[in-house]
Amino acid sequence: MEENTDKKYYAHTMPDKGPEEWQFLEDHLQNVARMAGEFASEFESREWACLAGLWHDLGKYSSAFQEYIGKCGIQLDEDEDTAIIGNKKSDHTSAGAIWAKERLFDQGFSKGLQHILSYVIAGHHAGLHNWHNEIGISGNLQSRLEKIELLEDIRSKINKTINIAIILKPPCGKALTDEAIHLWMRMIFSCLVDADRLDTEKFMNLDLFSQRKQYLTLNALNVLFDQHMNELKNNAKDTFVNRIRANILKQCMQKGIGTPGFFSITVPTGGGKTLSSMAWALEHARKHNKKRIVFAIPYTSIITQTAQIYRDIFGEENVVEHHSNIDEDTRSQASKLASENWDAPIIITTNVQLFESLFAAKTSRCRKLHNLANSIIILDEVQMLPPDFLKPIISALKTLVEYFKVSVLFSSATQPALVGAIGAQRSEFIGLESVSEIIDNPTVLSEQLKRVYVNMPELHADAPSWRSIADELNQYEQVLCILNTRKDCRELYKLMPEDTEHLSRLMCSQHILDSIDKIKQKLKKGEPVRVVSTQLIEAGVDIDFPVVYRSLAGLDSIAQSAGRCNREGKLNESDQLGQVKIFKSPNGVPVGFIRKGVDTTKELLSKKYQDYLTPEIFKEYFHLFYSKVNKFDKAEIDELLVRNAQEMKFQFATAAKEFCLIDDKDSRSFIVHYKDSSNLIEQLKRKGPENWLLRKLQRYTLSVKKSDFDRLKDQQRIIPYDGIWVQSDINLYNQKIGLKFDDEWLDELLLG
DSSP states (O other): OOOOOSSOOEEEOOTTSOGGGSEEHHHHHHHHHHHHHHHHGGGTOHHHHHHHHHHTTGGGGSHHHHHHHHHHOOOOOTTOOEEEETTEEEEOSHHHHHHHHHHHHHTTOOTTGGGHHHHHHHTTTTOOOBSSOBTTBOOOHHHHTTOHHHHHTTGGGSOTTTSOOOOOOOGGGSOOOHHHHHHHHHHHHHHHHHHHHHHHHHHHOHHHHTTSOOOOOHHHHHHHHHHHHHHHHHHSOOOHHHHHHHHHHHHHHHHTTSOSSEEEEEOOTTSOHHHHHHHHHHHHHHHHTOOOEEEEESOHHHHHHHHHHHHHHHOGGGEEEESTTOOGGGSOHHHHHHHHHOOSSEEEEEHHHHHHHHTOOSHHHHTTGGGGTTOEEEEETGGGSOGGGHHHHHHHHHHHHHHSOOEEEEEESSOOOOBSEESOGGGOEEOBSOOEESSSOHHHHHHHTOOEEEEOOOTTOOOOOHHHHHHHHTTOSEEEEEESSHHHHHHHHTTSOTTOEEEOTTSOHHHHHHHHHHHHHHHHHTOOEEEEEEGGGTSSOOOOBSEEEEESOOHHHHHHHHTTBSTTOTGGGGTOOEEEEEEOOTTOOOSSHHHHHHHHHHHHHTTOOSOSOSHHHHHHHHHHHHHTOSOSOTTOHIIIIITTTTTTOOBHHHHHHHOOSSOOTTEEEEEOOOTTHHHHHHHHHHHOOOHHHHHHHGGGEEEEEHHHHHHHHHTTSEEEETTEEEEOOTTSEETTTEEOOOSGGGGGGGOO
């Protein structure tokens, strides 16, 4: 191969700079290789990521691409891998992918394995491709690797320093299982994407780049945490609940030195898991030199509460909150940057963001993944993991622990049964090998922290009427009633006094947060407050009612509801317990996982236990519940990413499309008028759908089934502005209860 020493090749140009200040392509390739290699060294894969960086932009040696960037002086969008030059496209990613295939083949890699880096390089702008073509998904690696003419066009231009000898060690220092290969490739992809974006940003916008990584270390944050906990201890009242919380905290700090792997903290709701789990994580990080702590929560409606607790302790700049409902106006520029690649020491996110990223194909979703290596993941309310995605989730967690030096903590009052065989018959799969419990004796702790008495219904008794339930609730000044469906919620609410509070997903996110805050204030002041809610209030919402009613549900949901009752143990001080009354819904039980949970609870009711809220019974409950689940891999990850791993025939794009924890394929969204949203909607009309505006409007968005959306559209109760649908009928949204119905057909929206 002849080296072309005369011509200069550029990676990036800028319109306000001359050629003497443009970034040379070789410099960019070397920079990205070095940075990607550093990232991958966290999981012993430096050489692989280094080669991906060195070869990722070889296609930019082409004359067509050099002409393009020289004329335009702009950088490609991160999700574009082709440049339009006249009427032709200039593909700058396929050449490097073909080069990688050839080089690995030359080094003796078998058919299939030679494609490892080809996936990574070909997708570093548009995202990881499928191997073969699939209807509805553009592009595939197989066809890209056939564009041999793209490589032939640049062979003589590749500098000798780029054409280096290959010395590759086994990924992660050992053989990868078929289950692990796709995630390891996604990790290498993440290293490349982040390094490519960072080096480009450093050249294009040095001021922005300089605002990154301005954080304290976890060791420094540990000092702040100790100071905060000492202040709490000195100011805390000497109550039985606080004494137990102090003992839980002590155990967590002692157990933090344990060998990295899977852990659980089984503590009844109100036992201080949020702070105690962080205490364990900080000690574990100190002992084992972990880089960051990722705290994942099921619902966006409760994530802000947890994030604020940690911000108050560690400072705004050290805690990054990353989810769809974040208010961009509340975040610093550094925080916005950190949400791109999760390089901050503490990340607060959602299950959706975490797990969908682990199976993602897009660059923007995958970019952060490499920063999970050598970290700690805390899964709050772990029992909320969706059963129909449980198999690939458990597989991903096992891979992170075994190959990427991750420790995982399951935090819950109702630990699911994730060790050994999960499910039954054809759906059965093998879960975790073992989980280390942090609490010395969860059963004793459950008895010590017993603050409620759960009154279960008679197994064969008839369901009461809504009227009788409403009459019972009206006997109490402070009472919470939780129901399985929005329809049940509305029917009961109609029979309640006018000042009753209502909570359901037919209210926009901001409306829900405002209502929860209002409820908390009333409880704090000792004012009368009656609440009718769907199960959205069960997990993680820090409220304390003396009486809670709950329609019959899965035992885990019943326990979460009980966690909203006598939470602080104030009634125990006068030798009383909070009252949790379970009743059968007059409307019966909806199909799906709610019904499976109810059926499982009924099986346990037949055994007439004295106490249904002990760790042993939850273990039995989840074994029974999982035996009723028909499918644990709804996304068919086994078929798309595991079965053909040896031949490297991955369907990355399809897997990313199918791995969707919130099934919104048959739903459509529109923006409602609630408080400040009216002003934002006016800006939408004037300015169009600018990204910053859409992010702010996210908090005022509702989703409904497509058929119902179409009816609202046909009746002109919602109208579009530049493709964004907005409520136009002022009577459609009520400032107390959310979406309001005056047509019978809309009642079906209330189900579920």
